[in-house]
Amino acid sequence: MKLQTELISIDRAHISDSVMERAGELLRLGALVAFPTETVYGLGADALNEEAAQKIYAAKGRPSDNPLIVHIADMEALEGIVKTVPAEARMLAGAFWPGPLTMIFDKKECVPPGTTGGLSTVAVRMPSDEIARELIRRGGGYIAAPSANVSGRPSPTTAQHVYEDMNGRIPMILDGGPVRIGLESTIVDLTEECPVILRPGYITLSMIRGVAGRAEIDQGLIAEDSSLSPKAPGMKYRHYAPRAKLQIVEGPLEGVVSYINRKCADSERTGIICTEETRERYFCGNVKCIGSRKDELSIASHLFSILREFDEDGTEQIYSESFESPELGQAIMNRLLKAAGHRKIDISE
Ligand code: TXA
Ligand code: MG
Numbered sequence: 001m002k003l004q005t006e007l008i009s010i011d012r013a014h015i016s017d018s019v020m021e022r023a024g025e026l027l028r029l030g031a032l033v034a035f036p037t038e039t040v041y042g043l044g045a046d047a048l049n050e051e052a053a054q055k056i057y058a059a060k061g062r063p064s065d066n067p068l069i070v071h072i073a074d075m076e077a078l079e080g081i082v083k084t085v086p087a088e089a090r091m092l093a094g095a096f097w098p099g100p101l102t103m104i105f106d107k108k109e110c111v112p113p114g115t116t117g118g119l120s121t122v123a124v125r126m127p128s129d130e131i132a133r134e135l136i137r138r139g140g141g142y143i144a145a146p147s148a149n150v151s152g153r154p155s156p157t158t159a160q161h162v163y164e165d166m167n168g169r170i171p172m173i174l175d176g177g178p179v180r181i182g183l184e185s186t187i188v189d190l191t192e193e194c195p196v197i198l199r200p201g202y203i204t205l206s207m208i209r210g211v212a213g214r215a216e217i218d219q220g221l222i223a224e225d226s227s228l229s230p231k232a233p234g235m236k237y238r239h240y241a242p243r244a245k246l247q248i249v250e251g252p253l254e255g256v257v258s259y260i261n262r263k264c265a266d267s268e269r270t271g272i273i274c275t276e277e278t279r280e281r282y283f284c285g286n287v288k289c290i291g292s293r294k295d296e297l298s299i300a301s302h303l304f305s306i307l308r309e310f311d312e313d314g315t316e317q318i319y320s321e322s323f324e325s326p327e328l329g330q331a332i333m334n335r336l337l338k339a340a341g342h343r344k345i346d347i348s349e
Helices: 017-028 050-060 075-081 087-096 130-138 159-166 205-212 253-264 296-313 328-339
Strands: 006-009 033-035 042-046 069-071 101-106 121-125 172-175 186-189 196-199 245-250 270-274 286-289 317-321 344-346
Touching: 006 159, 017 033, 017 042, 017 130, 017 172, 033 130, 033 159, 042 050, 075 121, 087 101, 087 205, 159 172, 159 296, 245 253, 245 328, 253 270, 253 317, 270 296, 286 296, 296 328
Parallel strands: 006 172, 033 172, 069 121, 101 186, 245 317, 245 344, 270 286, 270 317
Antiparallel strands: 033 042, 101 121, 186 196
């Protein structure tokens, strides 16, 4: 059934009471509402209503074994859905909630298997975005929300991206403008001996170690081969894939620029993902500047929208510079590699 999708602009300085009440009511009635968070736009449903949560899978075309993150607005809500809150989780919540961190706990019975993909654990996040927080409060306190894209496409960082993917599939999209971070939250599993990062994000390994004292990265995330699979079910799927063939070029930056220039000389339909530092040095192709190497957040926040733009331009192949850094660079490369289906060219070899 095709739905009429309302796209409602929200003024952050005066969040409209009547709009938020209507959105909250839709959620309480079991319908879907898309909303901004500081990471990416989410597609919300009442997490404790199995039928509502199932609508998310249908709207996204998402595999049903891929569990959802439950969004909460305060610490009391956490106690309602998890069996225990380990001391390290309390410390991490104190430092990073509300914010771009998701933690995995053993779940209580009240969280339906339809929300957790049948797992006995539940992922929980307390976002900092004010519109998200208000919606969670009004929607019943527990809002399941994956990124609001059709499964496989880049996550949405504006309400227009959500509209492209969800028009006709959901009744309401709240438009709070472009998001701040642009990459999904860091996911940390707290059901193991030592906290394990299942998905890198804005909150880095060193930030987590700084607060919890210890933490590891899921080996399945960094394995070059496929002998180990990632522990977060969603990390095993191909993601963010642009229609074009995307390849990441690694090596000394000078060499990377000349390699890409040589490649795109053959075809104007070749796309290039470059940075402020190198944009003047490309002389052909469809060049898009992702941000400055001195400001990793600028790179993170433009990644998904650039991938969508290449689709609109009908670009056939894309070469991207690479972004290794021990901080946000890890999350950026994680998403870029998934978008590229792990196609890398190392020019220093
Ligand atoms: O920033 C974010 O986290 C955004 C915004 C909307 O909050 N949400 C988001 O949700 O990225 P989604 O569904 O696109 O990604 C959720 C990831 C998936 O990789 C999923 O497999 C993993 O979290 N996940 C959820 N519950 C889990 C669990 N119990 N155990 C392991 N992984 C889990
Ligand atoms: Mg997603």
